[in-house]
Amino acid sequence: MHDRGDYKSGWQMEREWDEAEKMRKRNLALGEDDVDQTEEDDDDDDEEGSLPFACFICRQPFVDPVVTKCNHYFCEHCALKHHSKNKKCFVCDKPTLGIFNTAHEIRRRMAAEDK
Ligand SMILES: [Zn+2]
Ligand SMILES: [Zn+2]
Structure with missing residues (x-):
């Protein structure tokens, strides 16, 4: 008796994790690009x-x-x-x-x- 369901979901999870990891790395790369550009001047309300x-x-x-x-x-x-x-x-x-x-x-x- 093979429980194919378990096998399949396991495989899917791995694949999804892989995708998520790829996304995370991509977002990380994009995020790092952003950091350089977020140095905006907030002169308006620096005191508050x-x-x-x-x-x-x-x-x-x-x-x-x-x-x-x-x-x-x-x-x-x-x-x-x-x-x-x-x-x-x-x-x-x-x-x-x-x-x-x-x-x-x-x-x-x-x-x-x-x-
Ligand atoms: Zn004091
Ligand atoms: Zn108090």
């Missing part, structure tokens, strides 16, 4: 692009985002909570001096995303 999307302390999206003198962003409540235990920045260890400014850039971005 460098803004973090989450608080370093709670790792959640910002709630009332604030920015320290050393340009690190936290939720207001996270910044204050951390400051009550540690007077240095959570990220870079510079003294924050208790100065947490409203992070207008992030609030603006959040407002834009809320639309």
Whole structure:
């Protein structure tokens, strides 16, 4: 008793895998070509692009985002909570001096995303 079905599907799989591998290599080659061309100038929004999307302390999206003198962003409540235990920045260890400014850039971005 020969189970031809199994044999056939095995053979097909091998063949399909072969095709897939060929495709993958082709895509890889094409992809590599693309890399050289993707160096576009994004002058428009480079500032917004460098803004973090989450608080370093709670790792959640910002709630009332604030920015320290050393340009690190936290939720207001996270910044204050951390400051009550540690007077240095959570990220870079510079003294924050208790100065947490409203992070207008992030609030603006959040407002834009809320639309
Ligand atoms: Zn937080
Ligand atoms: Zn810092």
